Amino acid sequence: MTTLADPKAERALGRRRWLGRLRGGATSRPVWRQPITVVALTILGGWLLLALLADVLAPFDPLAQSPDAYAPPSGTHWFGTDSLGRDILSRVVHGARLSIPLALAIVSLALLVGGLLGLVAGYVGRFVDEALMRLTDLVFAFPQIILAMAVTAAFGPNTRNAVLALVIVSWPVYARVIRSAVLSMRGDDYLNAARLLGVGPIRALRRDVLPNSIGPAIVLATLELGNAVLLLAALSFLGLGPRPPAAEWGSMVALGAQDLSMWWVSVFPGLAILTVVMAFNVLGDALRDRLDPRYSKGR
Amino acid sequence: MTTVHDGEPGAVATTASRPRGAHPLLTFLAKRVAVTAGLLLGVTVVTFGLVNVVPGDPVTANLSDQALNDPAAVAAFREKWGLDQPLWAQYLHYLGNLLHGDLGHSQQTGRAVLDDLLHYVPATLELALPSMVLALLIGTGIGMLAAVRNGRLTDQLVRVGALLGLSTPPFWLSLVVLYVFFYQLGLAPSGGRLSTDFSPPPTVTGMYTIDAALAGQWDVAWDAAQHLSLPVLVLTSLTVAMLVRFVRSAMLEVLQQDYIRAAYAKGLPTRVVLRRHLLRAGLVPVVTVSGLAFASLLSGTVLVESIFGWPGVGQYAYRSATALDLPAILGVSLFVALVYTLVNLTVDLLYGLIDPRIRLS
Amino acid sequence: MAPLLDVDSLAVTLPSPRGPLPILHDVSLTVDEGELVGIAGESGCGKSLTAQTLLGLLPPGAAVSGSARYAGTELLGLDTKGWQRVRGAGIAMVFQDPSAALHPMLTVGRQLTEHMRVHLRMDRRAASRRAVELLDQVRIPDPERALRAYPHQFSGGMRQRVAIAIALAAQPRLLIADEPTTALDVTVQAGILALLERLRAETGLAVAFITHDLGVLSALTTRGYIFYAGRVVETGPTGALLTAPTHPYTAALLGARPHGTQTGGTLRPIPGAPPAPGEAPPGCPFQPRCGYAEPSCGDAPPPLTPAGADRSVACVVRPRLEVAA
Numbered sequence: 001m002t003t004l005a006d007p008k009a010e011r012a013l014g015r016r017r018w019l020g021r022l023r024g025g026a027t028s029r030p031v032w033r034q035p036i037t038v039v040a041l042t043i044l045g046g047w048l049l050l051a052l053l054a055d056v057l058a059p060f061d062p063l064a065q066s067p068d069a070y071a072p073p074s075g076t077h078w079f080g081t082d083s084l085g086r087d088i089l090s091r092v093v094h095g096a097r098l099s100i101p102l103a104l105a106i107v108s109l110a111l112l113v114g115g116l117l118g119l120v121a122g123y124v125g126r127f128v129d130e131a132l133m134r135l136t137d138l139v140f141a142f143p144q145i146i147l148a149m150a151v152t153a154a155f156g157p158n159t160r161n162a163v164l165a166l167v168i169v170s171w172p173v174y175a176r177v178i179r180s181a182v183l184s185m186r187g188d189d190y191l192n193a194a195r196l197l198g199v200g201p202i203r204a205l206r207r208d209v210l211p212n213s214i215g216p217a218i219v220l221a222t223l224e225l226g227n228a229v230l231l232l233a234a235l236s237f238l239g240l241g242p243r244p245p246a247a248e249w250g251s252m253v254a255l256g257a258q259d260l261s262m263w264w265v266s267v268f269p270g271l272a273i274l275t276v277v278m279a280f281n282v283l284g285d286a287l288r289d290r291l292d293p294r295y296s297k298g299r
Numbered sequence: 300m301t302t303v304h305d306g307e308p309g310a311v312a313t314t315a316s317r318p319r320g321a322h323p324l325l326t327f328l329a330k331r332v333a334v335t336a337g338l339l340l341g342v343t344v345v346t347f348g349l350v351n352v353v354p355g356d357p358v359t360a361n362l363s364d365q366a367l368n369d370p371a372a373v374a375a376f377r378e379k380w381g382l383d384q385p386l387w388a389q390y391l392h393y394l395g396n397l398l399h400g401d402l403g404h405s406q407q408t409g410r411a412v413l414d415d416l417l418h419y420v421p422a423t424l425e426l427a428l429p430s431m432v433l434a435l436l437i438g439t440g441i442g443m444l445a446a447v448r449n450g451r452l453t454d455q456l457v458r459v460g461a462l463l464g465l466s467t468p469p470f471w472l473s474l475v476v477l478y479v480f481f482y483q484l485g486l487a488p489s490g491g492r493l494s495t496d497f498s499p500p501p502t503v504t505g506m507y508t509i510d511a512a513l514a515g516q517w518d519v520a521w522d523a524a525q526h527l528s529l530p531v532l533v534l535t536s537l538t539v540a541m542l543v544r545f546v547r548s549a550m551l552e553v554l555q556q557d558y559i560r561a562a563y564a565k566g567l568p569t570r571v572v573l574r575r576h577l578l579r580a581g582l583v584p585v586v587t588v589s590g591l592a593f594a595s596l597l598s599g600t601v602l603v604e605s606i607f608g609w610p611g612v613g614q615y616a617y618r619s620a621t622a623l624d625l626p627a628i629l630g631v632s633l634f635v636a637l638v639y640t641l642v643n644l645t646v647d648l649l650y651g652l653i654d655p656r657i658r659l660s
Numbered sequence: 661m662a663p664l665l666d667v668d669s670l671a672v673t674l675p676s677p678r679g680p681l682p683i684l685h686d687v688s689l690t691v692d693e694g695e696l697v698g699i700a701g702e703s704g705c706g707k708s709l710t711a712q713t714l715l716g717l718l719p720p721g722a723a724v725s726g727s728a729r730y731a732g733t734e735l736l737g738l739d740t741k742g743w744q745r746v747r748g749a750g751i752a753m754v755f756q757d758p759s760a761a762l763h764p765m766l767t768v769g770r771q772l773t774e775h776m777r778v779h780l781r782m783d784r785r786a787a788s789r790r791a792v793e794l795l796d797q798v799r800i801p802d803p804e805r806a807l808r809a810y811p812h813q814f815s816g817g818m819r820q821r822v823a824i825a826i827a828l829a830a831q832p833r834l835l836i837a838d839e840p841t842t843a844l845d846v847t848v849q850a851g852i853l854a855l856l857e858r859l860r861a862e863t864g865l866a867v868a869f870i871t872h873d874l875g876v877l878s879a880l881t882t883r884g885y886i887f888y889a890g891r892v893v894e895t896g897p898t899g900a901l902l903t904a905p906t907h908p909y910t911a912a913l914l915g916a917r918p919h920g921t922q923t924g925g926t927l928r929p930i931p932g933a934p935p936a937p938g939e940a941p942p943g944c945p946f947q948p949r950c951g952y953a954e955p956s957c958g959d960a961p962p963p964l965t966p967a968g969a970d971r972s973v974a975c976v977v978r979p980r981l982e983v984a985a
Contacts, residue, residue, distance in 0.1 A: 143598035153620040270471035278466035557760035566748030
């Protein structure tokens, strides 16, 4: 056993464990080669491409109004136009520029904040741990959307504050996951070994704990990406997201609620949300199935 | 807990002898009440802090532009709501009132927050409760079916369906459902709790269907039920999607257990094994997740209520939040936190009911 | 008289992500009415899968060939209804870990009586009466009270007694016991073994006892089958098998036992490990680990051939050496 003699080797083992599972080990295909994941990656890739090339690909200016209001889908306007005569296809394409990067921003910020607090809670323990965990309880005591709504409304409804609000409501999950990863590792031999070798707490955190807990955290983050898109769209639907006339999918669906007969106004942005969220969910599931054997049964 | 040992003469399976003093259930409940009280206090601090520290000003949020230009009106508003006092004084004042059951007055509706809540909560419950019950029944059934048919077509379809449900924005699904069932098929009303030809039944529970039935006004009850149908459909499908995946993986895990194989090995018909052995064991994780499911259902309520014009807590919360109506926000927060705690308590008690290992220890 | 259970040339293949995996090859065995037969081998050699096959509890996608007749009825190819009639009332099973094999949330009484009511068409009261008798028979104290208790309220040994009572409830003629004492303390083991022997003597129950412990095999059974890599490599009366093993694997197993054996003084672990399913060498599966192996051993798996009184062995080298010696 290398347990006490070589903490470095142990650490490397710990780090590779989850990478190895993603590659599929000896028994199955790598995660990124499975059919459903390929579909999800293709959809996401498509959306990313649309977002990057929105200016080139969108047939119209997403903000340009025209007298041709509520035009049904046609050869000119594939997805029709909204109440202000704006081209819905162009707005949907440009919407990808908001939703996808914002969801990434929300999740990475929440991961950063929650991860750091979780590391501190797990590693320091005692009073700090107790205080932080009660704080997560508090946040969990609200439905996410209600708390996010209150925070956004209080700070003033705009893009930045919506993102901020969603970070505030979503960091506790990461804090809990990272904390329990740290706690489960505190008893492990390689941390003790590191301590025996005189490795300081900060270095131990950075070199031992972080690489090992990052796997579960990434899985969670991927799973939460879809949720972030949904929550942001919901805030925006309620008029608490990016300010009009920004082409945001949630607010575009809200426009369609004004007149049900113009179904195309809300159907297409809704489908955009649906496909992006679904792709993120599939990706998250695939990662989780590999990394968390508890859920992988029967796959 | 005593166990029986081999060869121990006259050894008997018994439950734990009760510890001296209080009944364990009472101790458990007392602890929970203390934790809940702490949590609720925390909720008031956070909400109070949030609304007061942030840049938004309730004065500008509530007064018209005209009134804002009149310093006397602004001062009157501040004085009326105690906004001229220091923050800690405001908070202590609020807490004092809270202990007397006074949640303050909503700046928006001008009514007591408690009255507002008593008006809006039953409307939300009338949506949430049937959705939850339906979702639990359907979700457990479908999840179990998928687990038993693991890997086959039924299972694949269920999994794709659940994925779709989880990825659908609730507000968009509400619109789609409205478009199909109201606009195209005309099968259900578009929103609200009652048609205009009816007046609400005499209040008993505040839930129109039940109150109307109690009063024997069957036409009103039917109308109220029709108004419930679409929002309940949306909330149920979203919650089912969430439940199905948990139920499926929980049941799959149970299906791998030796005691399920043992039940088959006894020659029991499949139906009995599934209904008695599988369902019983699979219910424990289902109960766990149902707390979570109820939380997500309440989140969905906010959006669904706003689309179906349903005068419930979700709408009230939305309007209070956008108006920075502090007493109302606090009231809603306390209510929501209380509901969450109650749900978790119910979940814990249900555990004991289902699993004898917990009940007896 | 025809044996109660007659398995002939049984082969089972399980599905796997990398294609079908053959697990059992050409397994033949018999169990007579009222006989205690042992099936021994290392873990993963196919003992438990044999039991699962005989109860029709194979995972979906498994392919079975050969024949398995119970009391004259062919089991392989039975439909669901047919299996349900055999399970419990004809062939019953006791699992390795009683904590896992008893439903944690159903009372002992419920688990004892539910299949009685199906198989023996008893009403609730008659089933309860029989349940009390059964618990008494397996020496559970205070049976009436035990009926209302849950499995976790019993110790491990008592749980296994309950599991045996459950297995016997619908009056089976063959009991398959899959390592029923492995999860128990040594002192408790002896009690369970004595119970099985007593039940056999009292009721004429036939028992197929699966174990990896040769000591248990010799203590309990009259005839034994040694499994290796999904094949029967040697069979015969237990006493003869263990005092004068013919197959090199049986001999090696005896040599690898921790306490003193008849074959020699020191502990000799078998070098190497048994082949994983699907990775067995083309010839004799034991050949890579065998001290007697000859080049011809790699050609084809040796068939089970008679070697002395009531004995058969699947080895071409050692019987020849013994004759020469």
